[in-house]
Amino acid sequence: MYTQSFNVPDSPGLKAVPDTVPAENPELLSRFDARIEADGKIEPQDWMPEGYRKTLVRQISQHAHSEVVGMLPEGNWITRAPSLKRKAILIAKVQDEGGHGLYLYSAAETLGASRGDLIDALHSGRAKYSSIFNYPALNWADVGVIGGLVDGAAIMNQIPLCRCSYGPYARAMIRVCKEESFHQRQGYEALLVMMRGTAEQRAMVQDAVNRFWWKCLAMFGPPDKDSAHSEQAMRWGIKRISNDDLRQKFIDATVPQAKVLGVTLPDPDLKWNEERQHYDHGEIDWDEFWATVNGNGPCNRERLATRVKAHNDGQWVRDAAIAYSLKQQAKASKEAA
Numbered sequence: 207m208y209t210q211s212f213n214v215p216d217s218p219g220l221k222a223v224p225d226t227v228p229a230e231n232p233e234l235l236s237r238f239d240a241r242i243e244a245d246g247k248i249e250p251q252d253w254m255p256e257g258y259r260k261t262l263v264r265q266i267s268q269h270a271h272s273e274v275v276g277m278l279p280e281g282n283w284i285t286r287a288p289s290l291k292r293k294a295i296l297i298a299k300v301q302d303e304g305g306h307g308l309y310l311y312s313a314a315e316t317l318g319a320s321r322g323d324l325i326d327a328l329h330s331g332r333a334k335y336s337s338i339f340n341y342p343a344l345n346w347a348d349v350g351v352i353g354g355l356v357d358g359a360a361i362m363n364q365i366p367l368c369r370c371s372y373g374p375y376a377r378a379m380i381r382v383c384k385e386e387s388f389h390q391r392q393g394y395e396a397l398l399v400m401m402r403g404t405a406e407q408r409a410m411v412q413d414a415v416n417r418f419w420w421k422c423l424a425m426f427g428p429p430d431k432d433s434a435h436s437e438q439a440m441r442w443g444i445k446r447i448s449n450d451d452l453r454q455k456f457i458d459a460t461v462p463q464a465k466v467l468g469v470t471l472p473d474p475d476l477k478w479n480e481e482r483q484h485y486d487h488g489e490i491d492w493d494e495f496w497a498t499v500n501g502n503g504p505c506n507r508e509r510l511a512t513r514v515k516a517h518n519d520g521q522w523v524r525d526a527a528i529a530y531s532l533k534q535q536a537k538a539s540k541e542a543a
């Protein structure tokens with residue numbers, strides 16, 4: 207599903223990006239630079255600077271982790287969906303997120319990363335994922351808001367990644383964005399139905415919006431002035447639009463949607479600025495954001511424990527797949543002999 211600018215440094219010990227990039231072959235480097243300059247794609251077999259490769263491994267793996275951890279808050283609601291229709295939609299959506307994780311781990315593997323190492327970094331708490339999933343989904347309105355707002359913010363973040371300079375990532379994002387669009391619309395539609403229901407249902411939606419609004423704004427990552435890796439990622443064509451600009455686009459698109467829905471966005475400073483032709487907004491609580499990114503949100507421990515258990519419970523599947531593959535290899539070499 208999701209991104210939060212994907213330039214958040216991982217914890218010490220996971221040195222995805224070196225402090226200094228080693229000297230590169232000038233001829234290969236100038237060929238690479240020319241390709242980037244011409245807005246061409248870099249493919250797995252092409253030479254690329256080590257910093258570019260490591261930045262992509264970190265970004266794509268943080269993205270993959272966000273997809274699979276993102277299955278958890280909504281997955282909890284599959285058994286409690288209010289109708290068969292809502293259950294079928296939610297199952298499809300959560301399954302999509304699992305698929306997004308798989309495409310993205312595969313894209314990271316094309317850069318020479320080992321999936322086992324990436325998953326190990328997630329499970330040991332060294333790798334980051336989108337902080338939004340460290341908050342609980344308390345009721346059915348939260349599920350609608352996660353679709354309508356959280357997936358909405360994710361689409362805003364992910365559309366520019368379809369033009370990322372690294373081919374496998376860009377191509378994976380095209381399909382991901384199509385599915386995200388369905389996620390956003392199903393969430394918005396679920397909220398619309400609730401807003402046309404009882405006063406209690408409307409109050410639930412408003413409460414969910416109040417709790418998630420600021421967290422959605424933080425999904426675009428730290429302000430540009432504090433965003434450590436943004437500039438280089440822009441030069442490399444990995445990132446196309448800055449965190450602050452994407453955040454602004456999301457706010458400008460969401461305010462009219464909130465009006466149609468009939469909810470109030472919980473920011474007294476949210477006002478149309480005629481001069482800028484954009485909405486102004488209040489201050490985001492970055493201390494809370496960093497506390498959550500660094501492992502101290504309300505659900506961080508629970509989310510990781512669930513992922514680790516799911517991985518361990520699935521060990522027999524991996525064992526069976528390896529045993530089958532060894533058996534096939536042995537059969538093939540016996541036949542060849």
Ligand SMILES: [Fe+2]
Pocket residue numbers: 207208273302303306382386
């Ligand atoms: Fe997704």
Ligand SMILES: [Fe+2]
Pocket residue numbers: 207208303357360385386389
């Ligand atoms: Fe999604």
